[in-house]
Amino acid sequence: MKIGIVCYPTYGGSGIVATQLGMAMAEKGNETHFISYSLPAKLDITLPNIYFHQVSVKPYPLFEYQPFSLALSTIIVNITETYGLDLLHVHYAIPHAYAAYFAKQILLEKGIKLPVITTLHGTDITLVGGHPIYKSAVEFSINHSDYITTVSQSLKRETYEVFDIKKEIEIIPNFIDNDHITKIKPCSRQNFANDDEKILIHVSNLRKIKRIEDVMSIFNLVQQKIKAKLIIVGEGPETETIEHLTAEYHLEEKVKTFGHVDDVQAVLSVADLFLLPSEQESFGLAALEAMACSVPVISSNAGGITEVNRNGFSGFVSLVGDVASMSENALALLTDDELLAQFKRQAKEEARVFDKKKILPLYKMLYDRALLRK
Ligand code: GMT
Numbered sequence: 071m072k073i074g075i076v077c078y079p080t081y082g083g084s085g086i087v088a089t090q091l092g093m094a095m096a097e098k099g100n101e102t103h104f105i106s107y108s109l110p111a112k113l114d115i116t117l118p119n120i121y122f123h124q125v126s127v128k129p130y131p132l133f134e135y136q137p138f139s140l141a142l143s144t145i146i147v148n149i150t151e152t153y154g155l156d157l158l159h160v161h162y163a164i165p166h167a168y169a170a171y172f173a174k175q176i177l178l179e180k181g182i183k184l185p186v187i188t189t190l191h192g193t194d195i196t197l198v199g200g201h202p203i204y205k206s207a208v209e210f211s212i213n214h215s216d217y218i219t220t221v222s223q224s225l226k227r228e229t230y231e232v233f234d235i236k237k238e239i240e241i242i243p244n245f246i247d248n249d250h251i252t253k254i255k256p257c258s259r260q261n262f263a264n265d266d267e268k269i270l271i272h273v274s275n276l277r278k279i280k281r282i283e284d285v286m287s288i289f290n291l292v293q294q295k296i297k298a299k300l301i302i303v304g305e306g307p308e309t310e311t312i313e314h315l316t317a318e319y320h321l322e323e324k325v326k327t328f329g330h331v332d333d334v335q336a337v338l339s340v341a342d343l344f345l346l347p348s349e350q351e352s353f354g355l356a357a358l359e360a361m362a363c364s365v366p367v368i369s370s371n372a373g374g375i376t377e378v379n380r381n382g383f384s385g386f387v388s389l390v391g392d393v394a395s396m397s398e399n400a401l402a403l404l405t406d407d408e409l410l411a412q413f414k415r416q417a418k419e420e421a422r423v424f425d426k427k428k429i430l431p432l433y434k435m436l437y438d439r440a441l442l443r444k
Pocket of ligand 1: 081082083084085087162191192193221244275279350351352353354355356
């Protein structure tokens with residue numbers, strides 16, 4: 071099968087999921103063409119069956135904004151004609167599903183059928199897609215995809231609430247490669263904390279919806295009771311909030327920020343608890359990654375997080391913004407070594423529900439159905 075995958079190249083969850091999925095399909099012998107404005111962060115282009123096509127836009131004095139969607143539609147058309155793509159899978163609706171629709175129409179005029187699958191990841195519906203400046207176009211392009219998937223039950227519900235969607239939305243949850251994680255060599259714990267200190271960790275793109283101020287408050291409350299360190303991995307606009315609150319709470323010796331880390335799973339593997347107090351989260355891939363590394367999750371109940379972090383099993387869930395409850399839950403685990411060890415085992419067990427081996431066949435079946443539309 072010849073698959074086209076359109077995704078964002080950055081470290082955000084949708085790009086990572088698209089890349090892992092495409093690489094797994096390539097491994098199974100399918101010719102996989104990644105289309106993005108730069109090389110996806112985790113894409114290994116040295117592997118067989120993998121192609122990368124860069125969408126480039128030309129500056130022109132008239133344009134204050136480059137017409138990216140136009141360039142994307144054009145490259146989809148060109149690649150489909152050159153390589154004979156059997157289907158196109160776009161990750162994140164904006165503007166990928168929109169560009170895919172036009173590419174599909176152009177190809178139809180040339181007598182070529184290109185089935186389009188759109189996977190909705192979260193902010194393309196909740197934060198950005200539903201905004202009046204985009205809504206009609208996003209709704210139209212979702213409705214004109216041949217197949218639509220979401221990464222959680224919660225996102226499916228929200229998509230039907232926000233848009234007038236006339237089609238069935240299928241749920242295919244995100245996945246994790248547990249076998250790969252078992253082989254990871256953890257970092258040295260001493261690099262981050264003393265033996266008598268617990269390690270809390272937060273990994274994200276440090277945007278407002280991650281509620282970084284809650285991460286800092288939870289840690290501040292925890293470190294008043296026990297010896298602990300906080301590791302923050304990621305880059306984003308809330309970096310200043312971290313700096314500001316670190317100073318305000320006098321946590322300079324206890325909070326370590328790392329910016330972007332390539333091998334995040336090696337760092338996760340030394341942590342005792344993962345904090346995810348997000349305002350919105352369609353799934354929470356970062357939480358799943360932590361769980362797969364045997365790190366229990368203290369989270370909010372936003373969006374699809376509760377479908378990933380099983381309250382009282384892989385960690386604990388509290389209402390968005392309830393930092394008192396989240397810090398109490400964190401302390402309940404961090405002050406009881408036996409309970410913490412049990413939750414670490416359970417977090418890893420729960421991550422197996424989302425094992426790559428279970429989820430990939432769902433995409434494969436969807437691709438097979440899409441082929442029938444050719
Ligand atoms: O906003 C982000 O966190 C990045 C965003 C993305 O598209 O890269 O993440 C979304 O997709 C991930 C993969 O499906 C999900 O795990 C995240 O929960 C989701 N983020 C939000 O809904 C805020």
